[in-house]
Amino acid sequence: MTIDDSNGFVMDTRAPDGTTCRYTAPGPVEQFGELRRVSGNFSCSDGRADFFVMDNVAVQWDGFTGSFTGNGITVGHIEGVRTQVN
DSSP: OEEETTTEEEEEEEOTTSOEEEEEEOSOOEEETTEEEEEEEEEETTSOEEEEEEEEEEEETTEEEEEEEETTEEEEEEEEEOSOOO
């Protein structure tokens, strides 16, 4: 996953059943103090596609956390861990 405040957002996910999804949002990412908001579209290998919103995203040196809404998800929690810190 990459987050770039000026160029946008791309996130790829893989479910245990092998389904992959790509989430994309054009930049810039909205920022409210230390928190960010990302909204855009997603498409998955199982044919699902729709709009998504990630709110209250807190980016740390080791990853991020936030709330997530999207196709079939009223409100959920999302988090990611960095595998490499540059």
